[in-house]
Amino acid sequence: MESVRRAAPLRLVILDMDGVLYRGDQPIPGAPELLRNLHAVRLLVRYATNNSMFTRAAYAERLAGMGIPALPDEIVTSTSATIEHLARHAPEVRSVLAVGAAGMVSELREAGYAVLPIGEAPPDRPAAVDAVLVGLDPAFDDGRLATAVAAVRAGARLIATNADARYPTPTGFRPGAGAMVAAIADGSGFEPLVIGKPQPAMFGAVLESVGVAPAEALVVGDNPDSDIASAHRSGIESVLVLTGVTDAAAADALDGERRPDHVAVDAAAVWEIVEARLAG
Numbered sequence: 282m283e284s285v286r287r288a289a290p291l292r293l294v295i296l297d298m299d300g301v302l303y304r305g306d307q308p309i310p311g312a313p314e315l316l317r318n319l320h321a322v323r324l325l326v327r328y329a330t331n332n333s334m335f336t337r338a339a340y341a342e343r344l345a346g347m348g349i350p351a352l353p354d355e356i357v358t359s360t361s362a363t364i365e366h367l368a369r370h371a372p373e374v375r376s377v378l379a380v381g382a383a384g385m386v387s388e389l390r391e392a393g394y395a396v397l398p399i400g401e402a403p404p405d406r407p408a409a410v411d412a413v414l415v416g417l418d419p420a421f422d423d424g425r426l427a428t429a430v431a432a433v434r435a436g437a438r439l440i441a442t443n444a445d446a447r448y449p450t451p452t453g454f455r456p457g458a459g460a461m462v463a464a465i466a467d468g469s470g471f472e473p474l475v476i477g478k479p480q481p482a483m484f485g486a487v488l489e490s491v492g493v494a495p496a497e498a499l500v501v502g503d504n505p506d507s508d509i510a511s512a513h514r515s516g517i518e519s520v521l522v523l524t525g526v527t528d529a530a531a532a533d534a535l536d537g538e539r540r541p542d543h544v545a546v547d548a549a550a551v552w553e554i555v556e557a558r559l560a561g
Contacts, residue, residue, distance in 0.1 A: 289496040293325040300503035300525020308347035311548030329357040331443040331477040333416030334382035359442035359477035365486035381416030407435035416442040417458040433469035443477025479510035505539035513538040
């Protein structure tokens with residue numbers, strides 16, 4: 282597939298992680314070399330994931346253990362993208378009811394928010410917060426649902442770090458943050474603001490934070506429903522790499538916003554696409 286848009290000189294590469302850089306605890310062949318090449322030509326690099334459960338520091342440590350050196354500031358989780366979006370577009374939000382894991386709570390507190398974890402919210406009255414922020418919460422249950430719904434009905438904004446309906450585990454798929462967001466939205470009658478992929482807010486936050494235009498960026502992902510659709514909505518050229526959830530036959534059948542500008546069979550092929558882009 283050839284690029285459908287004529288892009289400006291390349292300055293930034295945004296890479297999904299699971300399926301692009303690693304599978305489980307193992308790096309994908311060629312991924313460390315790809316990153317060394319990107320850094321050698323002085324391109325900005327950001328690593329983007331919809332997962333909200335872990336901190337950026339934890340992801341940086343994980344990548345380093347696979348031979349992919351990354352700074353925490355280069356990691357973009359759906360939590361950090363939400364923080365960036367709120368800082369730029371909703372600075373009045375300062376207190377949040379956090380429906381999510383410890384990593385999300387830690388990131389929010391580090392950013393200066395007054396955070397009430399859902400498990401510590403008073404069960405007998407709505408939490409007085411500016412927003413209910415929802416990520417993947419492994420302990421989500423009917424009581425937490427009722428607490429979040431009450432806070433939204435009392436006036437808190439409903440904000441979702443991502444709306445993934447499910448997420449993979451070693452034993453199969455489990456309900457994702459999107460299932461929890463949908464329950465809170467249905468119960469409260471309010472639609473959420475969704476930040477993570479495939480919505481454009483995550484990539485928009487990345488572009489704003491580094492001062493790069495969409496035409497100067499490239500997204501590399503393995504999932505057409507999230508990575509490629511989000512790139513399309515953000516006006517960014519995209520590469521679908523076939524080392525994750527998509528095979529060649531499925532890639533050929535893609536259309537609309539799920540159809541990438543390029544398809545790469547592996548990390549080496551991604552580098553060839555980058556080299557061609559750099560050459561103009």
